[in-house]
Amino acid sequence: NIAEKSSKKWAYFHDDSLRKESDTMKMAVELKQALEQNKLALYHQPQIDLKTLRVCSSECLIRWSNTQGEFIPPTVFIPLAEDIGLINSITLWVIKTALKQQKHLIDEYGYNHMVSINISGKDIAREHFFLDVISIIEASEIPADKIIFELTESASFSSNKQTIELIEKLRDIGITISIDDFGTGYSSMSQINTLSFQELKVDRQFVENIDADPKRKVITKATVEMAKGLGLEVVAEGINSKEDENILRGFGCDIGQGYYYAKPMAFNDYIDWLNRLDHGRIVDGLTGEFIP
Ligand code: C2E
Ligand code: MG
Ligand code: MG
Ligand code: MG
Numbered sequence: 001n002i003a004e005k006s007s008k009k010w011a012y013f014h015d016d017s018l019r020k021e022s023d024t025m026k027m028a029v030e031l032k033q034a035l036e037q038n039k040l041a042l043y044h045q046p047q048i049d050l051k052t053l054r055v056c057s058s059e060c061l062i063r064w065s066n067t068q069g070e071f072i073p074p075t076v077f078i079p080l081a082e083d084i085g086l087i088n089s090i091t092l093w094v095i096k097t098a099l100k101q102q103k104h105l106i107d108e109y110g111y112n113h114m115v116s117i118n119i120s121g122k123d124i125a126r127e128h129f130f131l132d133v134i135s136i137i138e139a140s141e142i143p144a145d146k147i148i149f150e151l152t153e154s155a156s157f158s159s160n161k162q163t164i165e166l167i168e169k170l171r172d173i174g175i176t177i178s179i180d181d182f183g184t185g186y187s188s189m190s191q192i193n194t195l196s197f198q199e200l201k202v203d204r205q206f207v208e209n210i211d212a213d214p215k216r217k218v219i220t221k222a223t224v225e226m227a228k229g230l231g232l233e234v235v236a237e238g239i240n241s242k243e244d245e246n247i248l249r250g251f252g253c254d255i256g257q258g259y260y261y262a263k264p265m266a267f268n269d270y271i272d273w274l275n276r277l278d279h280g281r282i283v284d285g286l287t288g289e290f291i292p
Helices: 002-038 073-082 086-109 128-140 161-170 188-194 214-229 242-250 267-274
Strands: 039-048 055-065 114-119 149-151 176-182 199-203 233-236
Touching: 002 073, 002 086, 002 114, 039 267, 055 073, 055 086, 073 086, 086 114, 086 128, 086 199, 086 267, 114 176, 128 161, 161 176, 176 188, 199 214, 214 233
Parallel strands: 055 114, 114 149, 149 176, 176 199, 199 233
Antiparallel strands: 039 055
């Protein structure tokens, strides 16, 4: 009886893990097809200069809906792409698309803010990445000093000699290097010490609803102070309210990003959103008034 029960249990787990594995394989095949058939999309979320309240940059965020129309979050398929060796092609597609859209914003509308692109640790580990980036930038006619690469500290990101050299080469041609989700990685302090970044993004877990949380205030204030002391530009992710914004501005944070200003938008919606601003200044989404 017990044996029967436990073998059933085993069979259940066994089936389940097989099903999971085949789901993952199916997703991998579909993702590859989506990339080849140009069915991925790039959304834009504005970043706001907290001194002038003007849009100073846009973070490009990848979006994918599979053939059944289900939305798959990037937190699911980016790690998958890293596992199956597809991340390099995805990243190059993202950079190409981001710069093409940037060119469109300049040529058609005269907007000329920075463009911020997420780069995987796996990209940085690949030696040919630098040459690929150079050729995309050259073809795009976008100056490299308008481009920010956001790197997330993660297991796939090791600060070895080769990585450090590649990051320095990217900096040398004018790209701004930003450390993303600061505070959530396993070696934040060590990385900030060994790698040369120009921008630091405080993770949203320290920023969201900061007004109601004394602990977050202490952590974030200290992080901003440290970053400013190191001469870095500081971005706060996850600004959700006027209160969040005021607190971060009070700490000396340079740039804000979050649902308070705007959620990530499809490119056309992003253009409409920009067009509704007053000379690049943001207005309160709820009241329609200028955010002072
Ligand atoms: P991330 O780079 O830290 O991007 C910020 C994430 O926070 C985005 O999630 C954005 O939609 C979300 N966010 C922004 N403001 C708020 C807010 O006020 N509240 C809340 N709750 N969320 C906010 P998303 O687009 O789902 O992306 C998740 C992660 O996936 C990104 O985190 C990044 O690590 C990765 N990712 C997205 N696009 C790409 C890409 O093109 N390439 C690579 N390598 N990774 C990407
Ligand atoms: Mg990012
Ligand atoms: Mg982030
Ligand atoms: Mg994040």
